Amino acid sequence: MANDILVFGELTEEGRLAPITFELLGAARRLAPALGGRVLCAILGAGLDGHSQEAIAQGADVVLLADDPALQEYQGDAYVPVLERLVREKGPAVVLLGQTIIGRDLAPRLAARLGTAVAMDSVEVEVQDGRVLVTRPCYGGNARARYSFNTSPVIATLRAKSQEPLERDDSRQGEVERVAVNVDAAGVRTRVLGRVKQKAEGVRLEDARVVVSGGRGLGGPEGFQQLEELAELLGGAVGASRAACDLGWYPVSAQVGLTGKVVTPDLYIAVGISGASQHMAGISQVKNIVAINKDPEANIFKASRWAVVADWKEVLPVLIKKVRELKEAEARR
Amino acid sequence: MALHIICCVKQVPDPETPASQFRVDEAAKKVIPAPGIAPVPSQFDTIGVEAALRIRDALGDVKISVVSMGPDSFRDAIKHCLAMGADDGYLINDPALHEADHWVTAQVLAAAIQKLAPFDLVITGRQAVDWDMGVVGPTLAELLGIPCVTIAKDVKVQDGKVVVERVLLDGFETVEAPLPAVVTVSNELGEPRYPQLRQIMMAARKQVTVWTAADLGLNPAQLQNRVNVEALYIPETKVETEFIEGDTVEEKVDRLLQRLREAKLI
Numbered sequence: 001m002a003n004d005i006l007v008f009g010e011l012t013e014e015g016r017l018a019p020i021t022f023e024l025l026g027a028a029r030r031l032a033p034a035l036g037g038r039v040l041c042a043i044l045g046a047g048l049d050g051h052s053q054e055a056i057a058q059g060a061d062v063v064l065l066a067d068d069p070a071l072q073e074y075q076g077d078a079y080v081p082v083l084e085r086l087v088r089e090k091g092p093a094v095v096l097l098g099q100t101i102i103g104r105d106l107a108p109r110l111a112a113r114l115g116t117a118v119a120m121d122s123v124e125v126e127v128q129d130g131r132v133l134v135t136r137p138c139y140g141g142n143a144r145a146r147y148s149f150n151t152s153p154v155i156a157t158l159r160a161k162s163q164e165p166l167e168r169d170d171s172r173q174g175e176v177e178r179v180a181v182n183v184d185a186a187g188v189r190t191r192v193l194g195r196v197k198q199k200a201e202g203v204r205l206e207d208a209r210v211v212v213s214g215g216r217g218l219g220g221p222e223g224f225q226q227l228e229e230l231a232e233l234l235g236g237a238v239g240a241s242r243a244a245c246d247l248g249w250y251p252v253s254a255q256v257g258l259t260g261k262v263v264t265p266d267l268y269i270a271v272g273i274s275g276a277s278q279h280m281a282g283i284s285q286v287k288n289i290v291a292i293n294k295d296p297e298a299n300i301f302k303a304s305r306w307a308v309v310a311d312w313k314e315v316l317p318v319l320i321k322k323v324r325e326l327k328e329a330e331a332r333r
Numbered sequence: 334m335a336l337h338i339i340c341c342v343k344q345v346p347d348p349e350t351p352a353s354q355f356r357v358d359e360a361a362k363k364v365i366p367a368p369g370i371a372p373v374p375s376q377f378d379t380i381g382v383e384a385a386l387r388i389r390d391a392l393g394d395v396k397i398s399v400v401s402m403g404p405d406s407f408r409d410a411i412k413h414c415l416a417m418g419a420d421d422g423y424l425i426n427d428p429a430l431h432e433a434d435h436w437v438t439a440q441v442l443a444a445a446i447q448k449l450a451p452f453d454l455v456i457t458g459r460q461a462v463d464w465d466m467g468v469v470g471p472t473l474a475e476l477l478g479i480p481c482v483t484i485a486k487d488v489k490v491q492d493g494k495v496v497v498e499r500v501l502l503d504g505f506e507t508v509e510a511p512l513p514a515v516v517t518v519s520n521e522l523g524e525p526r527y528p529q530l531r532q533i534m535m536a537a538r539k540q541v542t543v544w545t546a547a548d549l550g551l552n553p554a555q556l557q558n559r560v561n562v563e564a565l566y567i568p569e570t571k572v573e574t575e576f577i578e579g580d581t582v583e584e585k586v587d588r589l590l591q592r593l594r595e596a597k598l599i
Contacts, residue, residue: 101484101501105481108470109471109474109481111472112471113475117434117436120466120467121465138463138565139463140465142355143364143566143568144564144566145362145464145564146562147561147562148563149559149560149561150558190480190482192506193508195504195506195507197504198503198504210599252520253500258462259348259520267598277348277349277355278348288596288598289572290589299353301576303570303572304572304574305572305573305574306574306589306593307576307577308577310582310585315585315586318583319589322586322587
């Protein structure tokens with residue numbers, strides 16, 4: 001219906017509903033009263049039993065299941081037409097997707113096919129005077145832009161952790177609709193030749209609750225070993241500034257910032273990072289930043305909740321030792 | 334026949350501009366250029382040119398065209414790409430297009446790309462580093478009706494196909510698509526090469542072809558933006574920084590850990 005909200009329900013690699021899906025459902029639920037519509041959740045994949053009840057418990061009124069072996073893994077050419085048809089049939093006012101590897105590919109193409117527009121990497125969707133407004137960071141997080149739309153539906157991708165999921169409520173009721181899927185094999189022009197997992201163990205930077213990052217101030221690649229030790233103790237991941245990656249001290253896949261990754265951990269520990277705009281763009285959503293830097297004027301301190309003005313070489317060994325003691329004490333309890 | 338690669342580039346305010354010098358004109362909904370800091374080619378776009386140059390390094394017979402849409406100052410971004418090694422530069426400069434959103438931009442670039450046909454590969458950055466939208470590349474693929482592979486860390490052309498390593502959360506997938514195709518590139522591809530002085534001198538002498546919307550058979554009055562920027566502002570940062578005090582490093586670390594435990598962060 002013309003005032004519904006359709007959420008693209010994304011799955012994890014293991015085939016479960018991804019946390020971003022719950023966040024999108026939470027956002028849609030909060031938006032629904034202003035639009036006077038329902039929350040639809042479209043799930044595309046293969047072997048989708050069990051996902052519907054979970055989506056309903058997290059806020060969906062209607063779950064649309066497109067279950068087909070051709071949708072087992074994400075391929076734009078297969079997913080775009082299926083979602084396009086669903087949106088045309090259901091006619092929602094708003095379509096929400098996650099700003100993920102899939103959403104970044106799917107949302108712009110879906111918008112182009114539907115003859116509408118998309119706002120990517122948004123942090124807020126609201127209705128004001130009957131108009132849908134979407135707010136998103138731009139200029140590397142230095143600015144925010146609020147958009148209105150001349151076309152319908154409004155499509156937006158939302159940044160991970162920008163929205164609160166609802167408390168899971170298994171007593172919620174909803175409908176489940178299985179939709180027919182006809183993936184035109186000839187329309188799938190791309191072919192996946194293989195997938196390579198580069199980091200089999202440890203926490204992904206994008207998922208990590210704690211990120212420990214290093215910058216030029218580390219003075220060389222050796223310092224990253226200590227960051228890895230601390231990250232492991234805290235169950236977190238290691239990031240790096242562009243300067244450190246450019247110098248070859250740490251892999252570019254761990255680069256946090258404007259020309260790297262946007263991360264949203266609960267705790268971000270910046271070690272020897274000055275806080276250039278480039279880097280701050282990657283952590284603009286992080287509330288709890290600890291900065292360790294010997295320069296009291298370092299820009300990073302302005303965005304930090306806790307500032308430690310000291311040489312990291314003196315701080316880190318002590319910090320690692322004391323965190324280890326804490327963790328060992330916890331383990332004994 | 335030579336392979337023809339078209340790279341789309343944009344000129345942006347230098348993203349390394351210190352936050353303290355970053356200003357916006359809230360009424361005009363525009364960024365005020367920081368004095369003394371020259372605009373630069375958008376980083377991901379020069380990585381796209383780098384990807385094209387690597388294909389030429391491997392195959393030899395490759396023509397690289399650079400297309401940009403914007404005011405005359407965008408010439409500098411094109412010249413930079415020519416100095417990197419691209420062959421030809423095209424600038425679509427039409428005052429009627431200066432307020433274009435990503436949809437209109439994609440329409441205009443698609444028309445320019447079609448004017449430059451035949452082409453085999455279109456490469457864009459994964460996003461421009463000013464508005465950070467990341468929509469123009471995939472939209473181009475839809476408008477041109479050709480396959481699209483986003484967020485590439487490696488791009489090769491083999492046997493009439495493009496073979497792309499596409500970045501995933503914990504690794505990458507290798508995707509093959511028939512040509513012509515659109516590929517958007519990410520920073521994982523590596524640093525773009527920096528032009529040598531001799532190349533900069535040579536590029537300075539190269540002509541950049543300038544087109545208007547009409548030259549592309551487009552009527553700007555019919556190109557309607559699909560989004561409007563209602564507001565542009567600098568978000569308030571409400572962080573109150575606590576400088577952790579202590580006479581010794583031990584004391585500072587103890588106090589920090591106490592704070593982190595109080596906030597249930599560790």
